[in-house]
Amino acid sequence: MPDPSSSGRQGLALIVSAPSGAGKSTLIGRLRAEFPGVGYSISCTTRAPRGTERDGVDYHFIDAALFKERIAQGYFAEWAEVHGNYYGTPRQQVLDLLAKGRDVLFDIDVQGAKQLRANLNLGCTVFILPPTREELTRRLTGRGTDTPEVIAKRLSNASREIAQAPWFQYLVVNDDLDAAYDELRAVYLAARCAPELRPGLVEGLLRGWEEA
Ligand code: ADP
Ligand code: 5GP
Numbered sequence: 001m002p003d004p005s006s007s008g009r010q011g012l013a014l015i016v017s018a019p020s021g022a023g024k025s026t027l028i029g030r031l032r033a034e035f036p037g038v039g040y041s042i043s044c045t046t047r048a049p050r051g052t053e054r055d056g057v058d059y060h061f062i063d064a065a066l067f068k069e070r071i072a073q074g075y076f077a078e079w080a081e082v083h084g085n086y087y088g089t090p091r092q093q094v095l096d097l098l099a100k101g102r103d104v105l106f107d108i109d110v111q112g113a114k115q116l117r118a119n120l121n122l123g124c125t126v127f128i129l130p131p132t133r134e135e136l137t138r139r140l141t142g143r144g145t146d147t148p149e150v151i152a153k154r155l156s157n158a159s160r161e162i163a164q165a166p167w168f169q170y171l172v173v174n175d176d177l178d179a180a181y182d183e184l185r186a187v188y189l190a191a192r193c194a195p196e197l198r199p200g201l202v203e204g205l206l207r208g209w210e211e212a
Helices: 026-036 063-074 090-100 109-119 133-143 148-163 177-191 202-205
Strands: 012-015 076-082 087-090 103-107 124-129 170-173
Touching: 012 026, 012 109, 012 177, 026 103, 063 076, 076 090, 076 109, 076 148, 087 090, 087 109, 087 124, 090 103, 103 109, 109 124, 124 177, 133 148, 170 177
Parallel strands: 012 103, 012 124, 124 170
Antiparallel strands: 076 087
8 A cells, every 4th residue: 555654744653662572573563564654763772782683773772871971962852771771762863754754663662652752742652462471471482582581571571561551542462463463554544644743734625615
C-alpha cells in the first residue's frame, strides 16, 4: 500500500514500549519494512553493542562521560537509566524529522515515553505485552544475545514495566506475531488520521466552499 508518511502533514511520533523480549524490535522492524518512509529515532546508549547492532544505525553507542555531558547540554528530549545503562533520545534529530512531515518511531522505555509526552507534548503511545511470563522468559533466552545475569535483570524489571501499561493509549499482546503486527499497523494508520497532524486541511477544503 502507498506509504502514508508523506508531505502536507505534521509527522506522527509513534512511541512503542514493552518489557525486554516482548517482541518490540521484531514488530517495529516489520512496520519499518512495510513503510520505509517512516523515520526512526536513533537513541544514544551507554550499553555495549549486541549481536549485529551497528553504531549510528541501531544506536549511537557512547560512553557514560559523554552521555552525562549531553544531559547537561540539554541534548536529549528524554533520557533514562534502564537495566543499568543510560539511554536517551536526541532532541533535534527528532524535531527536524517531524517538522518535515516524516513520521518517527520511538523504541523507548516507559519512563522515556512519559517524559517525551510531557516534554514535547506529542506522540501516540503503544505498549507491547507478552502473552505470559513463561513465554517472555523463553523469548529472552531463545534470542541468545544476553547473558543469564542480563536476562534475570530484564525479567525482574518486566512486572514493574507491565504494571504501567494502562497509561498507554494502545495495548498490543504479541502472542501470534502476524496478529500482533496487524494491530500495531492499524494503530499506526489510525493515529495518522488525527486532526492535529492535518493543519489547514479542513480550512482549505472549506475555503471558497460557499462561492463554488
Ligand atoms: P524486544 O525488542 O522487545 O526486546 P525482540 O523483538 O528482540 O524483543 O524479540 C525477542 C525474541 O522473541 C526474538 O528472538 C524474536 O524473534 C522472538 N519473537 C518476537 N515475537 C514473537 C512471537 N510473536 N512469537 C514467538 N517469538 C517471537
Ligand atoms: P535494549 O538494551 O534491549 O536495546 O533496550 C532496553 C530498553 O531501553 C528498552 O525498553 C528500550 O525501549 C529502551 N530504550 C531504548 N532507547 C531508549 C531511549 O532513548 N530512551 C529511553 N527512555 N529508553 C530507551
